[in-house]
Amino acid sequence: MSAEERRLDVLRAIVEDYVATQEPVGSRALVERHQLGVSSATIRNDMAALEDDGLIAQPHTSAGRVPTDKGYRLFVDRLSSVKALSGPERRAIETFLTGAVDVDDVVQRSVKVLAQLTNQVAIVQYPSLTRSTVRHVEVVALENARVLLVVITSSGRVEQRIVEIERTLGDDLLSDLRGRLVGATVGRRIPEASLRLAEVIDTFAPADRPIVTSVVTTLTHVFSNERSDERVAVGGTANLARFGGDFDGAIRPVLEALEEHVVLLKLLGEATIDPTVRIGTETGNDSLTGAAVVSSAYGSQDQVLATLGTLGPTRMDYPATMAAVGAVARYVGRILADG
Amino acid sequence: MSAEERRLDVLRAIVEDYVATQEPVGSRALVERHQLGVSSATIRNDMAALEDDGLIAQPHTSAGRVPTDKGYRLFVDRLSSVKALSGPERRAIETFLTGAVDVDDVVQRSVKVLAQLTNQVAIVQYPSLTRSTVRHVEVVALENARVLLVVITSSGRVEQRIVEIERTLGDDLLSDLRGRLVGATVGRRIPEASLRLAEVIDTFAPADRPIVTSVVTTLTHVFSNERSDERVAVGGTANLARFGGDFDGAIRPVLEALEEHVVLLKLLGEATIDPTVRIGTETGNDSLTGAAVVSSAYGSQDQVLATLGTLGPTRMDYPATMAAVGAVARYVGRILADG
């Protein structure tokens, strides 16, 4: 083993010990708990080098070392491998999620299971409307010149709107309209379906266009509904209290951030199907010094639906957390693809 | 002013000062800040009497006095009057809530406004299904022997289910079924509508009964949906950090309680249209020593829809909180009654 390799070994040991004990780790404790094959004096030299590289730091002169954000970054990138979940853990996720009755329920259960598994704050974005396809569109005439519009998406979400129109809709026109709407949208992704909708209006007789237009406009609104794309569920905030003093600031700004859904969506970040880790400033949120986010996209092979993840102290068990996030993402994706 | 009256005046002053300063209040500070017309020695005697009655307590021998739960109770019952909201506050509630687009939005906005107004944790229960009436029922035939069932309630909530039936539904039967379902349910309260539904099945020809039964059964399920009756929204948890050390325990058990919706519903308690206050053990929750709940039912005059309220430290501004809870409840009730 080269000296360079041993230095990285030392870093790994420091991260692991610090995560376990929450206390700065010194050279002596290190040689006692790990088989490094050298003396504490050597470790001290290595530590000095690691500190020069900005990978670890000392809270004060005569204290042990603590990993820096950069140190965690290196640990995640090169020194750790994703831990496999235990059988019972995997079964727990599966049985718990399988019991869900609808999309909302899936999301809420995912949040709960993820929070319990990781002992951190769990964040799950609702399946995106814009990323799923249209499974069904239904138009129903109600009394008093009103129409009920129902859209069912491939992720199982159901959206409905009531449209006021200028006169009662005849049965012929109704079924004609229904047929063309279905033809233009079903099976297509939402953004494409939106485009096709615009063409539908022109295929109707001029006399019918006002009515058709109000229905189509409402449908377009449903498709472009930003609000529902922003929906997220949060759970396990009680865990914040557990790692209380860890965040440089108080937990208050963190709780505030968790209530701002826009902030949360930024935190989850861009979708990748493998778990991504953002540490400290990498989260792009100033009030989250001392915090890290582990996130992953979920969906089926060819279709990303949304993102989920956890928020915890930088001092977290990255391998375990990444495993949990990855596993839950896979199960959620599978369930929503089936349903 | 009798001696007895002055004692209650002293209690009121202690509560007000303690709420304002968060520090035990002594006899000297009391005579300085209030026009009590007697010396600090007299106040000391009064305080000793109040302490004998269990209305105030000393953290330690040489400290000032702090109100006990019993003291707050007396204060709320006899010594305070509900503070009127300021004009800007009332206008803020109104404009903020008026912008809501649907029931979910109303609830979410209410939580936000209530949390901001009171600087406490806000809890809003979604309008109860069982307490509202049926506004509309719609049955739509989908492809592949499936039927879409839509229910719209008086509170504006829309529920939908897809029912698998054994064979495709003829147009005649469909409109017949729709008509009878509407006749049996629309305009009635959900529990009563449920009862009527049972009779509908028998009015159909035996051959049609299997299909009718599956639809009616599903509809009954929607009506008796307990899950949606349990839904609550929580906001302002960041305020917990503000009154941090106030709760006897840590904030952790409180955060945990806030994630358990069942616990929250118990906290909101039985519905009364005027703001109710529960202090300390009165909340019926052991982990909430040091906390108080102010809650109120909302709805129209003759119809209670659900409950909302706030959770804060016993050391809170009761008059202001009760005013805010009452005002938000009134506005929410009005908006949902109109919508």
Place this chain on the structure above:
DNA sequence: GACTGGCACTTGGTGCAGGGGAGTGCCAGA
């Protein structure tokens, strides 16, 4: 009888000094 001024007493908080412990950096030697 109710109120007041005065006084002794209690107690938590703060500032200060000293000792112990953990850990480091560095140096000389293998």
Place this chain on the structure above:
DNA sequence: TCTGGCACTCCCCTGCACCAAGTGCCAGTC
């Protein structure tokens, strides 16, 4: 390149004295 040893630094805990705030009680006054 590694190791043992040693001097040094700094945090943290403890004990101590002191102060401020507040009380309880008592004797005196209206």
